[in-house]
């Protein structure tokens with residue numbers, strides 16, 4: 001079998017007995033045209049290093065390989081490995097399969113060069129991995145872009161602007177560290193089996209920035225501010241050491257509420273507080 005006569009994904013799933021496991025967050029994409037459109041979101045991938053999390057039966061993996069990427073794919077479900085090995089044979093030298101838990105693997109260590117992340121992530125670990133990629137201590141990070149499938153509601157929270165009910169910690173973190181945009185909505189019916197909710201793909205490019213903000217402080221400030229989002233900052237931030245003094249120094253009115261502050265305001269407050 002070579003790249004020109006790959007069997008349909010439905011056939012691969014049936015032949016390898018890959019019934020979707022709910023526990024592993026398995027909802028597969030089988031429409032190859034859709035998969036090619038997803039693989040095009042990060043831009044030209046010819047000869048680019050790509051990290052894929054959760055390749056499953058390899059639908060998105062195929063599309064990435066067709067786009068010319070050199071793919072390292074981490075999959076936890078051993079049942080998927082024979083199907084992925086077929087792809088490895090069809091695209092010699094382009095695919096490296098790593099069996100394991102993506103949460104337990106240091107991605108920067110795994111990849112020996114800058115890499116794009118492209119993944120139809122399991123929903124239960126998506127936000128966790130995303131947050132980890134955004135809070136890498138070294139910056140710019142080893143990843144050059146993130147192209148990630150989320151539940152639509154989570155994707156909206158990533159790109160939310162101040163003043164909206166969806167604006168919160170995830171928006172501040174994402175938009176501080178990345179240019180984040182909603183790249184594509186994906187209807188639930190595109191998945192097998194269809195999940196209960198709609199999905200959307202977020203594309204992020206890392207922003208250039210000085211490494212002068214303590215991430216733990218920013219997390220603490222946003223957690224406190226949005227934890228009591230209806231309260232004034234003087235109330236919600238009173239338990240965060242140095243926060244009220246920082247508001248005063250920066251001329252931010254302490255009677256404002258969290259959702260009226262810009263991403264830059266939050267970053268300035270964290271920078272002013274320093275390490276706590």
Ligand SMILES: C[S@@+](CC[C@H](N)C(=O)[O-])C[C@H]1O[C@@H](n2cnc3c(N)ncnc32)[C@H](O)[C@@H]1O
Pocket residue numbers: 024025026027028029030053054055056057058059060061074075076077080100101102103120121122123125
């Ligand atoms: C939503 S499915 C997507 C499958 C495939 N990429 C597609 O688009 O059809 C998520 C995949 O992630 C795998 N997975 C779940 N948890 C994982 C983990 N902790 N590390 C690596 N892979 C994981 C699942 O086994 C499954 O194959």
